[in-house]
Amino acid sequence: MKTRITELLGIKYPVIQGGMAWVAEANLAAAVSEAGALGLIGGANAPAEVVRNEIRRAKLRTDKPVGVNVMLLSPHADEVSDVIVEEGVKIVTTGAGNPEKYMNKWKRAGVKVIPVVASVALAKRMERYGADAVVAEGMESGGHIGEQTTMTLVPQIVDAVEIPVIAAGGIGDGRGFAAAFMLGAEAVQMGTRFVVAKESICHENYKQRILNAKDIDSAVTGRSHGHPIRSLRNQMTKEYRKKEEAGASFEELELLTLGSLRNAVVDGDVKNGTVMAGQIAGLIKKEQTCNEIIEEIMSEANRLLKTDYWKGSSYE
Template sequence: MKTRITELLGIEYPVIQGGMAWVAEHHLAAAVSEAGGLGLIGGANAPGEVVRQEIRKARELTKKPIGVNIMLMSPYADEVAKVVVEEGVQVVTTGAGNPGKYMKMWKDAGIVVIPVVASVALAKLMERGGADAVVAEGTESGGHIGEATTMTLVPQVADAVSIPVIAAGGIGDGRGIAAAFMLGAEAVQMGTRFVVSKESIVHENYKKRVIGAKDIDSAVTGRSHGHPVRCLRNQMTRQYVKLEEEGKSFEELEYLTLGGLRKAVMDGDVTDGVVMAGQIAGMVKKEQTCKEMIEEMMEQAEKLLAR
């Protein structure tokens, strides 16, 4: 399946793996790229040298293109922005801010820049700033979210910009990929499905929690302070929501989740940890290799789009 995105990124399938903090490391990124999609290393709050080592380790596992997701709110964003140039990374996706100050450096280095956006206004701003494409991410996603749904956001962004649009949020199978294409997207970005891949280093407890999730099992914390995060319900989310209702400060609430994602991903604490996952978790029912996932989804999507 050829689109402007597959051509731009030099990939076989229009599937991009989300740059999830603690989850999107070199094993997963390399496996997705090797399977024909685009694997991303999640920069998150990691120092530049840590990201550099992740890039190099991924390159030992695949010769295919890989990308790096840079969280612009990270205290190390300036470092990581330079590292991707020094390491010759082909693609950068960005979140949590405006990448404008890095754009000339990245474009001069020939890097494809794809910001994640949650609104039409931001998509247009990114296009004017020189972005090569945008990821329109709906509120169904796991982790930090906006308000618009994928179903409403993707077509509006596709109508508003001339650069290619990648759909994200609530996509976990071939039906979701086909639907995204019908909405005007030319690729999809997926996170939750890849969390349970065999190559994912996520703790087995986390994987089992995602695979066992029902359709109503996700919760959003942090709305009262303008920092909504979607994760699976557990003791932590119940406590967080209770404190929100009591009007606790942002600092008090943040203390509750401090280190929570690492606790869930690495230590397997799915009771008090932050189990980030999208609403699509209720459809994720098995652990597979990235190759099996991508080929199964693309076969289903191509059959639907050929009807």
Template structure:
């Protein structure tokens, strides 16, 4: 009942993609999402190719379903990673922080789908021209690196501007969010914060608990002066970062302040002095459960919402 063109494009049961979050989007999480009918995604972050290759080998042992790998194009290892992904014949590649155009033709030759994350209409149109199979339209509600426009405003504008499938991301964590995205013309959704709060995600329990206890105004943005703003949950780290931004325009100093902060929170569990990257939708998430339960509950709710709308 909840099927779109994206399901056919990616050979998945439900039009739900898991965000490729650095440090926490490992093979454990990705295989659980893929086995539950969505598209699980391994996040590269700044990891070298051999580390990601090991994660790919792990997921291939745990599922025969399609999966993806998210590549940050600003990574110093990006060319090595792309070569490795070609060799491994990864079914889907999502990209962020750049233009994957120079890699697309090569991957089309082996049937790999390339789906860039875009924060604007102009970039979405450019990605269509260079051959992207779809685009992930991420609004400022999302966790991690964000743009300025909201999902609700941006998605329909990009739907009107391109002829490839649009995937909505940012501020989506339940069936109501999916139905809203589909009503705007999207063919599917990408969710990150919701899947952090799953039993299969390796994120530290302190990180997960910060999300489930968050309120509506707890997700704030730091690093605007660096040109790479980040949304995370309020804590000692964000307060100190915002104070520093008021005092200095030195991008290097600001960037150095944030180095290693995500790992500190997600892996080491330092929820006070680490960067707890999470979206505004954190205030809606109140539990930690399996990826299968998350997806099944979302699909069930989405179908109920769709049915109720037909009666209006």
């Protein structure tokens, strides 16, 4: 399936793996790219040299395109933005902020810049500043979220900008893929489905928590201080929400979650750690290789969309 996104990024399938902190490292990103989609290395709060090392590790595993997700709130964002140019990375997605200060530098280096946005206003602003595409991410996603759902956000952004739109949030199979395309998206970004990939370094406890999740198992914390985060319910979310409702300060709540994502991903503490996952977790019931995940999604999506549907359209 060809879209403006597959042409822009040089990939076979219009599928992008989310740049998840502690999860999206070189091995997973390379496996996704080898399977014909776009793998991303998650910069998160990592120092620039750590990101550089992951980029080089990925290059040893695949010659297919691999991108980097830059978390703009990171104290190392300036240095990471330089590493991207120095290491010849050609695709960048950004989150948790506005990438305008890096845009000229990246564009001069031939980098395709794709910001993650949660509103029409930000999507239009990113287009004005030269973004090549945007990821319209609904609140169904795991991790940091906005307030709009994928179903409502994607078509409004599609109508508001000329650049391609990638849908994210609540997409985990071919049905979600097809629905996103009906809304006008030209690719999808998925995180939670790839967390449980066989190539994912996530602790087995983390994977099993997702695989055993029910539809009502996600919780949002942090709304009181303007930084809502979606994760799966556990002792930590219970305590956090109790303190939040009691009016705890931002600093007190931050102490509760300090290092908690690493504790869950690396050490497998799914009771007191932060198990970031989207609402789609309840749909995910098996661990597969990245290739199996992508092939299954594309096969189902093609059956639903009917290949003939795209004949003569811009997606052909």
